[in-house]
Amino acid sequence: MTRTAAIIGAGVIGAGWAARFLLNGWNVRIFDPEPAARDRVAAVLDAARLALPGLGDVALPPEGDLSFPGLISETVRGADWVQESVPERIELKQKIYQALQSSMEEGAILASSTSGFTPTELQAGSPRAGQIIVAHPFNPVYLLPLVEVVGSDRNDPKVLDRATEVLTSIGMAPLRVRSEVPAHIADRLLEAVWREALWLVKDGVATTAEIDDAIRMGFGLRWAQMGLFETYRIAGGDGGMAHFLHQFGPALKWPWTKLMDVPEMDDDLVDRIATQSDAQSGTLSIRELEAQRDRNLVGLIRALGPNAWGAGAVQQQADARNLATSGVPERFEDIDPTRPVRTIRRAVPLDWIDYNGHMTEARYLHVFGDATDRMMILIGCDRDYVAAGQSFFTVETHIRHIDEVRAGAPLTVLTRVLEGEGKKMHLWHELYSDDRLLATAEHMLLHVDLQTRKSVEMPPVLSNRLATLVGGHADHPRPDGLARAVGDKPS
Missing domain, CATH: 3.40.50.720 (NAD(P)-binding Rossmann-like Domain)
Structure with missing residues (x-):
């Protein structure tokens, strides 16, 4: 509901x-x-x-x-x-x-x-x-x-x-937040930095652009992925946080901060801050600044995702929840073997867009690679299987680019298994945005031993699942644009 x-x-x-x-x-x-x-x-x-x-x-x-x-x-x-x-x-x-x-x-x-x-x-x-x-x-x-x-x-x-x-x-x-305090936690921290920044401008120590550069080129990047205490724990070296506090703690008593004072926001200071700020980014409208901010944030959060770190970990957890409503099967038992398998259901991220304003060609391969990974997981070649010493290597790929797609558009990959026995898995992917076919990909993979790096026969659990899908998909028409005939051996 x-x-x-x-x-x-x-x-x-x-x-x-x-x-x-x-x-x-x-x-x-x-x-x-x-x-x-x-x-x-x-x-x-x-x-x-x-x-x-x-x-x-x-x-x-x-x-x-x-x-x-x-x-x-x-x-x-x-x-x-x-x-x-x-x-x-x-x-x-x-x-x-x-x-x-x-x-x-x-x-x-x-x-x-x-x-x-x-x-x-x-x-x-x-x-x-x-x-x-x-x-x-x-x-x-x-x-x-x-x-x-x-x-x-x-x-x-x-x-x-x-x-x-x-x-x-x-x-x-x-x-x-454990206790009721004005401004909660984050804004209290932000207010401390804000007050010091206002004094730096008022005293002529730095301009608004120089202060912003000090944040975004330095500690702001560290804070984005580790926060404050974890950053300083690293700064303490092998001695950790205790060493850092003993070494740098006395500096907190030095009389340089104006944290408890607020500069008077007289007309001169307001005009100086406004003039510097407008010179810094005034050529861009607020909407243009917001769009650039969103592109930057998407890139940062997505970069943190593969390692499940910081905001990236939150997004990974959201993906895991959304998988249940995406139509992408989580287990082999969830698959209808008579229909192509939905292996990808996502949207085009802002950081996948090239100078032509559409998804760059390398990302088509990215999507198809993710679709192949999903199929591997579904048949049983998951992280534990790979950790035990066997996996699949892609030995041949053919991609046809049919239509373009822009940021935010929905993407769906439907996958058919053309062959799957012995050492070989032959996949056919079709990439759609709604009902519009964007591209097709044909992937030939070999099952390998990760120690010898040579192809080996698949175990029964994998070959049986692939055989079920091959049989279920056999009644579909031959894919248009198929480069390798079924039964051909990989070169």
């Missing part, structure tokens, strides 16, 4: 929440009386549809339904999750909660995107305080996985557990 999320306030954060829920299969209702709200949501959804589906290696669930009810009561009635993202004014939030809670289900979660207020402050005056929690995300909500989940002593722990489960199910990484 499709669940429903109600989004109250469709600014940048609210629209991002809408995209995150919608593209993960939830129905989404949005309430925002501002006339520009629909256009803003449409723009964010366009960006999200381009970036989020290609972030992982498995297709997202079918997109939910989007609606804009005219009344706040219609928006929240029957919703499983209500996400409030209105301006940061406590009186406004508390007033809106009264209207929300008079119409929403008692068992639903009412989450605030607030970056500063505590749950206790939000809950004041509410007859159902235990329903209200903080779920503070980071922009862009549809790509960045972190969401800080905060409750008070008026929240049943089961409510926070349920919130964590929901947020995890839509590909996010919930961080349960």
Whole structure:
């Protein structure tokens, strides 16, 4: 049964929440009386549809339904999750909660995107305080996985557990904040860096561009994959964190920081920061900057994926959940042997696009290689099998490029087994975007011993499964463009 999320306030954060829920299969209702709200949501959804589906290696669930009810009561009635993202004014939030809670289900979660207020402050005056929690995300909500989940002593722990489960199910990484503190965890850290940066500009030590370069060319890259403490643990060498603290801890007492002071934001400082910032990236519009940001984030997160590290590990877990709804079989027993096997169901990532604006030719081979890997896993040649000393080597590949495809487009590979006995596996792949054939690939593989690096006979479990698929696929017409006749020996 499709669940429903109600989004109250469709600014940048609210629209991002809408995209995150919608593209993960939830129905989404949005309430925002501002006339520009629909256009803003449409723009964010366009960006999200381009970036989020290609972030992982498995297709997202079918997109939910989007609606804009005219009344706040219609928006929240029957919703499983209500996400409030209105301006940061406590009186406004508390007033809106009264209207929300008079119409929403008692068992639903009412989450605030607030970056500063505590749950206790939000809950004041509410007859159902235990329903209200903080779920503070980071922009862009549809790509960045972190969401800080905060409750008070008026929240049943089961409510926070349920919130964590929901947020995890839509590909996010919930961080349960142990205590109520203003600005939670991440923004407190960010505020410290922000204050020092403002002083560096005010004192003429650095420009906005120089400060940004110090972050993005140095410690920002380290933080993106290891955070703060793990980075410094490495800096301690073999002695680890204890050595680092003993060696560099005294520096914390040096009187260089202005952390507790805030520079006065007078007209001169505001003008200086604005002028430097505009010179830094003012040639690009906000939309162009957002598009570049999304391309960068997709590339970073995907780069972390193969090693299941940091945000990449979160995406790997999301892929594993989405595999169940993708139509790609997880076990051999799930296959209908009379039909071509769906071995890939995913979207084109932003980092697969070339200078012509479409998927580069090398990625066609990438997709077909992944399809072959999926078939190997299905017949029993999985990680454990390879670790035990045997696998398949591809000895011949023929690809026909038929049509182009752009970022965000859906991809499906259907695979037939033409031969599978002795030492040989002969596969035929067809790559589609919806009903449009993009390319075909023919792969010839040999079963090998990884120690001798020579071809050997397959064990019965593999050959029997391949024989089942060969028999089931034999009634299909001969593939158009087949380069090697069935029965030919690999050269």
